[in-house]
Amino acid sequence: NLGFSGTQVTFGRGLGVVVATGMATEIGQIAELIQSVEPAATPLQLRLDRVGKQLAAGGVIVALILVVIGRLGGESWGDLVLTAISAAVAVIPEGLPAVVTLTLAIGSQRMLKRHALVRRLPAVETLGSVTVICSDKTGTLTQNRMTVTVFEGSGQRHILDDLDAIPDQHPTALLALTAGALCNDADIQVTEDGDVTTIGDPTETALLIAAHKAGIDVASLRIHTPRAGERPFDSERKRMSTVHGPLPSERRAGLALIEEGATVAFVKGAIDGLLPLTTHVWLHGKAEPITPEERDRINAANDNLAADGVRVLGVAYRVIDTDGIHDEIEDRLTLIGLLGIIDPPRPEARTAIATCNDAGIRVLMITGDHPLTARAIARELGIVGADDHTPSVTGREIEVMDDDQLMLAVKTTSVFARVSPEHKLRIVRALRAQGEVVAMTGDGVNDAPALRQADIGVAMGITGTDVSKEAADIVLRDDNFATIVSSVEEGRVIYDNLRRFVNYSLGGNIGKVLVLLLWPLVMLIITGATKDAIALMPLQLLWLNLMTDGLLGLAMGTEQAEPDVMMRKPVDPGSSIWSDGWGTRTIWVGVAIGVGALLLGAGYHGVGTTRGGDAPYFQSVIFTAIAFMQIFQAIGNRSTRLPLHRLDWKGNPTLLLAAGFVFLAQIAVLYTPFLRDAFHLQPLSALTLLLCIGVGVLLLVAIETVEWRQRVHREAVKV
Structure with missing residues (x-):
């Protein structure tokens, strides 16, 4: 009686x-639970923080060393300050924030195409570190297509494969279906053509569908037996009650078994x-x-049905003296019987769980269903093995x-049954305390604290409440589940x-x-002297960083998955x-890039006097060599698992376009007069290029x- x-x-x-x-209201208490959850940094944020430091x-150390060397070589303070700043900039991957944001955004877009909407961008990368997935059963691992x-x-047990025969052959089953249709908040509509929605x-x-198939006119039943009151379902009581009556003389469907004029509570x-x-x-x-x-x-009947993966509902009634709602209507009940409902597992869930096993990810089933039902479904899906006899843990x-x-x-x-949202929160905390990275699913208002506590909160888009979606990351x-x-x-x-x-x-x-x-x-x-001690000018360093860290780096964020990405831990x-x-x-x-550039630069030192121009020729050689080495480095970085000839060149067209653009831009900066002068370069001969x-x-x-050697080693270790 509370709103x-x-x-x-x-x-x-x-x-x-x-x-x-x-905050004293129920929803206020949920909000307080959500606020009590301290947001934690994602694994990516922690790693990038360490790398940044x-x-x-x-960068500071390199800049100081360059200043010392430059002063010993007699360079001016102005040139040294510019070079030191440029070197410090060269150490820092300026493109990293842009690449991180772009990569996460591209990943979010890919996930949206696979029906996952990302609400918090850093959560995308955290998914790659997930070690445990805590999943609901109904609708996530199963099809949510219930059938009585x-x-x-x-x-006696009656298989309800021929529902038309129920009125004549199974009057008790008809009473149970009648009670299930009345103690029910769903709605059914039947068109003139017989279509049911x-x-x-x-x-x-x-x-309702079972009652309809058994010949019960649900709409007429509800009109002639209106609801006088109710106690809604909640996750603690795990039951629902409605009051109807007094029953008319024309008692429809299974109500004929109950005396006329009675006021009945169905549970x-x-x-x-x-x-x-x-x-x-x-x-x-x-x-x-x-x-x-x-x-x-x-x-025993309940356990046997549950062990077969059947969800069991008990149906009971009580004749009461009043149409009011109070606690006693759920006491001194008469049990009519048990209704068994199957909810078939999703076919794709089996494959997805097998993929999780290959990927080193544990899957926990957390459900409000009976422990035996949950375990039967878990065994069918592969969450627990046939020889795994570890008992399920219940909320109690x-x-x-x-x-x-x-x-x-x-x-x-691996199976937790009869679990409430408060239990979910404790399970998440226990897993995280052991260093696990946890993804938790939820759909109810009370699931919000557990979703916020998990490393990745996953809300249901179809059945989920607005509160659960707001608390979730995805x-x-x-x-x-797939x-x-x-x-x-x-x-x-x-x-x-x-x-x-x-x-x-x-x-x-x-x-x-x-090189510097x-x-x-x-x-x-x-x-024998340190004259010409500056290998690259500040503007040249910034150009290299823009072309390589910028364009080529951004293109790496669009690379496709490695073939064994879900076979690693x-x-x-x-x-x-x-x-x-x-x-x-x-x-x-x-080191290879540095040595290659140094050797070429040393080989061309002194050439500038014969070619003319103010800029040293060796700087242009070093500048160009580094640019081309990083273009080919980017191509070689596409995969560590497959050789270059086996890669799908259409898999990352962005990188190929970026590599082509950087190549042409490098040619342009060498041979376009105004660009060449701006960057203090000299045109290279065809042989040097x-x-x-x-x-x-x-x-x-x-x-x-x-x-190739690493691949051979990995294969040898597997054998």
């Missing part, structure tokens, strides 16, 4: 007494919640006092567990692409810094961006050779 804040009144008028406001320190298939009552909760619509819900309130059971056409043996039989068991016991339970258990437009797995794949692709960019950008930057630092030493060896959230050999790769590629391109090709060959 909760936030509830929409669709029609009518009423007078109420306000008993709570603001490392690069900032490296069996009735258990009067000591339903609106409402899938379980309740299944009851439907979980049998383990109904049975303790039951004093009688319908046997042989009348209500009989329930015996301990009958209780055991009902419990969670309530008596302390935090340490719950942490042990979430390690060993909304599934099709409420499908969409979550597709999103995890996109998250891994995004992390791979960001790693490629950081490897590419910092590898090139290491090469540039080595070691060129004075090269001059000292060649000439999840990325450890605490791991560095340099792990798995990426740090070594970055360093050796950077080919040498610069050849050094880039050699770098690509070196990258492919190293990757």
